[in-house]
Amino acid sequence: MEPKETKNRILDAAEHLFAEKGYHGTSLRMITTEATVNLAAVNYHFGSKESLIEAVIERRLLPLNQLRTKQLKAVRDEARRNDRAPDVRQTLAAFIEPTLSFRNSGPGAQDFIxxxxxxxxxxxxTARSVFINRIKPVLDLLHQCLAEALPQIDPQTIFWRLHFMIGSLTHIMHNLDKLPIPTEMMPTDNSFQEITEMLLTFITTGMEAPQ
Amino acid sequence: MEPKETKNRILDAAEHLFAEKGYHGTSLRMITTEATVNLAAVNYHFGSKESLIEAVIERRLLPLNQLRTKQLKAVRDEARRNDRAPDVRQTLAAFIEPTLSFRNSGPGAQDFIxxxxxxxxxxxxTARSVFINRIKPVLDLLHQCLAEALPQIDPQTIFWRLHFMIGSLTHIMHNLDKLPIPTEMMPTDNSFQEITEMLLTFITTGMEAPQ
DNA sequence: TTGTATTTCAAACGTTCGTTTTAATCAATC
DNA sequence: GATTGATTAAAACGAACGTTTGAAATACAA
Structure with a gap:
């Protein structure tokens, strides 16, 4: 078997199964069966089940956060160059759209979301703290951009609205395929793109609300 | 032991532990130990672990949803009586505030949230579908009220904004005690009340956003 | 008090879990 | 081609899981 082939097959299977069944709901036997590798391979290559989910998260989160950071800085610096405040919708889009385009980059990415x-x-x-530690610098940057974009709003209020936004974002990302959605409510096609537009409008308006 | 005493002690312990550690993360041995009842009591009184979590959810959700429904209907009927559209913020508050006051009604209620x-x-x-089936009529009523309150907004858009709201609400409810919140961001006191006000402002504004 | 139904209890059931062990296999270097 | 180190393989480990059993204890009506 190719070098790194086994590790990647384990990571892919783990990503898929952790996403579908959760951490406790997924056994190493499920993972190694789906990856068609030996049961002991997980402990050999990763040490433990906990270290495995850390590796799963880090593999995708690093490039995603790098992209988010790059786009946020682009919006911020462009605004600073023109000596004006960043646009709120642009700022929020810089955070949200990498998530969207990342999600559409493949089935593995969807599982990861x-x-x-x-x-x-x-x-x-384990899973939560790995994720939070990695995303915190990006959230700090987003908070800073929004504070520049909305000087009239208390930074504390912006902070909480940021978390309201994260709740909306993750809830939709996670439940889109599971919600009991009446057919007449379902957008015809490009549904995810349409829903993202609606989400962006919703949170932009909420973010700009007078206190 | 009092009649029903055992069942309620199991329900209380299960509520607490399921909230803290999740369904898979909680064993019947943990539950029966915390409830100081015999291990077999769960299977005797509830039949299985799955039926237990159903009972845990139904015990609290029924009265909570009754309260939500009552308040929503009060807002809707008051508006109809005065021949005007319901107020959006009032409508959303009718849904959200029972959750808040319920949460503050005791530690068991907090666990349940x-x-x-x-x-x-x-x-x-199991857990998700029990919850969704029970809350669906309330959400339909809320959707209907908001459609009356916002005739200029496409009902489909309202539907999705409703889910954005639920995401914000559940995210905050669940993570309030866990988020790494800088001390300068934390409201001084009555924090939950203050945050709920901010949430209400955020989602009301987002709900009223032009399409 | 006796008889009956309900509830509690300790013990064990078979399964599955994450992990470890030991040997076999592979790849690359001398 | 032999040697060495890295990887894979099969098997077993002890622990914990949800559930079941059958007897003991309790409650309550006759």
């Missing part, structure tokens, strides 16, 4: 959305609500401290 | 917030993100179909 579901996994992360769940990690935030998961009792498993 | 955490449990429900998690049930929405839990891979366990």
């Amino acid at each position: 579901a996994l992360v959305a769940r990690a935030l609500a998961d009792p498993n401290d | 955490a449990l429900v917030a998690r049930a929405l993100a839990d891979p366990n179909d």
Whole structure:
């Protein structure tokens, strides 16, 4: 077997199964069966089940956060160059759209989004703290951009509205395929793109609300 | 032991532990130990672990949803009586505030809120579907009220904004005690009340946003 | 008090879990 | 081609899981 092939197959299977069944709901036997590798391979390559989910999260979160950071800085610096405040919708889009385009980059990425959305609500401290530690610098940057964009709003209020936004984002990301959606409510096609536009409008308006 | 005493002690312990550790993360041995009842008592009184979590959810959700329904109908009927559209903020408050006052009604209620917030993100179909089936009529009523309050907005858009709101609500409810909140961001006191006010402003404005 | 139904209890059931062990296999270097 | 180190393989480990059993204890009506 190719070098790194086994590790990647384990990571792919783990990503898929953790997303679908959660951490506790997924056994190493499920993972190694789906990856068609030996049961002992997980402990050999990753040490433990906990270290495995850490590796799953880090593999995708690093490039995603780098992209988010790059786009946020682009919006901020462009505004500073023109000596004006950043646009709120642009700022929020810089954070949200990498998530969207990342989600559409492949089925593995979709699994990862579901996994992360769940990690935030998961009792498993490992998954949650890995995720929170990695995303915190990006959230700080987003908060800073929004504070520049909305000087009339108390930074404390912006902070909480940021979390309201994260709740909306993760809830939709995670439940889009599961919600009992009446057919007449379902957008005809490009549904995810349409819903993202609606989300962006919703949170932009909420973010700009007078206190 | 008092009649029903055993069942209620099991329900209380299960509520607490499911909220703290999730469904898969909680064993019947943990529950029966905390409830100081025999291990077999769960299967005797409830039949199975799955039926237990159903009973946990139904015990609290029924009265909570009754209260929500009552308040929503009060807002709607008051508006109809005066021949005007319901107020959006009042409508949303009718849904959200029972959750808030319920949460503050005791430690068991707080556990339950955490449990429900998690049930929405839990891979366990049992918990999620019990919750969704019970809350669906309330959401339909809320959707109907908002459609009356916002005739200029497409009902489909209202539907999705409703889910954005639920995401914000559950995220905050569930993570309030866990988020790494800088001390300068934390409201001084009555924090939950203050945050709820901010949430209400955020989602009301987002709900009223032009399409 | 006796008889009956309900509830509690300790013990064990079979399964599945994450992990470890030991040997076999593979790849690359001398 | 032999040697060495990295990887894979099969099997077993003890622990914990949800559930079941059958007897003991309790409650309550006759």
